[in-house]
Amino acid sequence: MNAEPSVCIVGSMNMDLTVTTDKVPQQGETVMGNEFFANPGGKGANQATAAARMGANVHFIGAVGDDVFGQTLLANMKNEQIRTEGIDTIAETSTGTATIILSDQDNRIIVAPGANNLVTPELVKRHRDLIAGSDIVLLQLEVPMETIVAVVEAAAEIGVPVILNPAPYQKLPESVLKGCAWLTPNELEAAAFAEDPLYETIREKLIITRGASGASFTENGRERHVAGYDMSVMDTTGAGDTFNGALAAELARGTAPDEAIRTANAAAALSVTKVGAQGGMPEKQAVEAFLQERKTSE
Numbered sequence: 562m563n564a565e566p567s568v569c570i571v572g573s574m575n576m577d578l579t580v581t582t583d584k585v586p587q588q589g590e591t592v593m594g595n596e597f598f599a600n601p602g603g604k605g606a607n608q609a610t611a612a613a614r615m616g617a618n619v620h621f622i623g624a625v626g627d628d629v630f631g632q633t634l635l636a637n638m639k640n641e642q643i644r645t646e647g648i649d650t651i652a653e654t655s656t657g658t659a660t661i662i663l664s665d666q667d668n669r670i671i672v673a674p675g676a677n678n679l680v681t682p683e684l685v686k687r688h689r690d691l692i693a694g695s696d697i698v699l700l701q702l703e704v705p706m707e708t709i710v711a712v713v714e715a716a717a718e719i720g721v722p723v724i725l726n727p728a729p730y731q732k733l734p735e736s737v738l739k740g741c742a743w744l745t746p747n748e749l750e751a752a753a754f755a756e757d758p759l760y761e762t763i764r765e766k767l768i769i770t771r772g773a774s775g776a777s778f779t780e781n782g783r784e785r786h787v788a789g790y791d792m793s794v795m796d797t798t799g800a801g802d803t804f805n806g807a808l809a810a811e812l813a814r815g816t817a818p819d820e821a822i823r824t825a826n827a828a829a830a831l832s833v834t835k836v837g838a839q840g841g842m843p844e845k846q847a848v849e850a851f852l853q854e855r856k857t858s859e
Contacts, residue, residue: 576634601634622684659672677703
């Protein structure tokens with residue numbers, strides 16, 4: 562068991578442009594918003610931040626544009642103690658952005674990938690050593706599928722397990738389904754997986770997130786549920802990323818799946834009490850205190 566688990570994340574980096582509003586506009590409608598925030602985001606970067614705050618040594622493979630947003634995102638990574646030597650800065654390319662409308666404790670998001678589309682298999686090959694030096698690799702689907710395939714293949718050759726968060730959902734190649742150790746869909750994504758011909762072969766790889774209800778997984782043919790936590794919700798943006806980053810850190814540490822999921826549920830629960838994908842992500846000490854408090858009150 563590692564005192565400081567090592568996690569390699571290959572994924573997206575975005576600047577999140579968030580506006581809060583009392584009313585979501587209909588097509589052709591203009592409404593007045595309330596507050597505006599520009600915060601670092603992208604599913605890959607979010608999950609990296611969550612893992613780092615949970616005590617993991619995190620390496621990141623990705624790309625940003627040669628612009629102000631890119632410079633800000635790199636500085637934020639370094640501030641979070643995330644290793645950035647695997648991140649390319651690409652000239653004449655925009656950094657990825659996500660435009661988020663936050664209303665009535667829910668969100669709607671439009672992503673413009675920018676440099677994330679240039680996270681290529683060649684970039685991964687150049688930084689294969691970062692995968693080799695990790696206890697676990699964490700992926701999402703905001704970079705090209707050919708890159709996902711390349712990472713899973715490289716990790717399998719090296720012998721490093723892979724967690725894939727299949728979001729935003731798309732059909733996965735057989736090599737990816739077979740090569741991943743864990744898949745972490747939400748309930749809608751899990752329903753889509755159930756239609757896949759390989760579903761029965763991957764059932765015990767699925768950790769299904771169920772919002773405030775917690776998460777479930779199958780062990781030795783039996784479905785197990787790990788309860789979530791009711792919280793006063795400020796912003797759900799990034800809760801799933803918090804879960805995945807915390808899960809990766811715990812599994813890399815050698816924690817048993819049920820306890821890793823319990824910790825990830827707690828981290829996600831704490832994250833929704835603050836605004837911003839990364840802004841609400843808790844430190845490991847806060848998660849441990851939260852779990853201890855809940856255990857004491859049971």
